[in-house]
Amino acid sequence: MGNMNKVVVIVGTNASGKSGLAIELAKKFNGEIISADSRQVYKGLDVATGKITQEEMDGVPHHLIDVADPTERYTAADFARDGRKVLDDIIARGKLPIIAGGTGFYIDALLNPRLLATVPPNENLRLELEKGSVEDLFEQLRDIDPDRAGDLERKGEKNLKRRIVRAVEVALTAPEHHRETVENEPFDALWIGVRWDDNTSKERIRTRTTQRIEGGMIEEAQQLLQDGLSWERMEELGLEYKHLADYLRDKISKEELIELINRDDWRYAKRQRTWFKRNTEINWFDGGKLNDAQELVREFLK
Structure with a gap:
């Protein structure tokens, strides 16, 4: 089969370090990255979603980021359709597609659009x-x-x-x-998972929340509203955004905002774990020991 239909999939909970590993593998194995995040597809949802910056991309092409207006809805079916075009294009150019993200349903929909039919x-x-x-x-x-x-x-x-x-x-x-x-199915997928113990995961989430607050997350939410995003739509975007909406309407304090984001991000991480646990194809690696993941990819591509 060669590399023509081979795909690497990197999954994990929020704040696990998926993006960093994806970039490392892309640079080593001539890859391009497809982001699988249900909110990073939206323009302007940058700081709160932890969207990768141009500098962090380090020259590695990233796809399916900033492809939709946040006032409109971009579905799993949209992601599967657009992602398939990107996958085919990356493969046609002789590159390795690397799908990286925490929205498991979107990844499954991309690799097998038939699952969106009647279950x-x-x-x-x-x-x-x-x-x-x-x-x-x-x-x-x-x-x-x-x-x-x-x-x-x-x-x-x-x-x-x-x-x-x-x-x-x-x-x-x-x-x-x-x-x-x-x-x-036309793809031979190697699944790699990044995990941390509970205490480390919680600490990474707390650190990330602080960085996002300092990085302008509140100001970004204000700008989205000024650009026409409704309060209702902001709440629909979930996690940080529903609490940002409450904070900006003076329903909660800044301290409560931070506490609620940390709480809900941790709850979300646990739900992500439950989702990925259902997939027995995932090869799990501890977040601080990812060198073996490179070797696994090298063997996969032989």
Whole structure:
């Protein structure tokens, strides 16, 4: 097969160091990076999402960043469609595609768009999900399929547990459905995961929040509003943005803003872990010991 259909996928929780590893591998193995982040696709959502800067890219081409207006919705289906074009182009130019990001649903949709079609019922998963609260289920849906969460919110259905349970069920079942039908897929993917222990992960999240506050996250949110982003849409963008919306309307203090962002980013990291745990193809590496990941890629490309 050569390298023609080979793809490297780098996943992990927020603040795990995925981007740094992706750049390192891209420089070593003639690669280009496809960002798989449901919010970094939007223009102007830079500081709060931790979007990589031109300087940090270090000359490595990055794709599917800043491709959508934040006032509009960019879905997993949009990502799968645009990502496939980028994948094909990178491969056609003899480069190695490296998909890096924490939005697992988008990555699965890109590597197998068929999973976006009808997903069969998963009764056991449904029963498990129904034990959760409506609020927790909706936050989980917002993480993995923000477009569907936005649809339910606009229709006034964010408190209809049955609808939310089915939406989460579809998103969580999709990767398993995908792995049952991969025989005809055109990509040979090497999955690499970056992980840290809980204490280190929490500390990295706290450090990142401080850096973002100091880096202009609040001012960026104010600019988005001035540019026409509605309060409702800002809240839909989730995580930092829903708390920034409250802060800018004087509903919470700056200290509360920081505390809530740290709390929700950690909760999100745990949900990401749960998502990626379902994928047994991922080769996990401790964040401080990534040299072995290079060797794995080298063997994969032989």
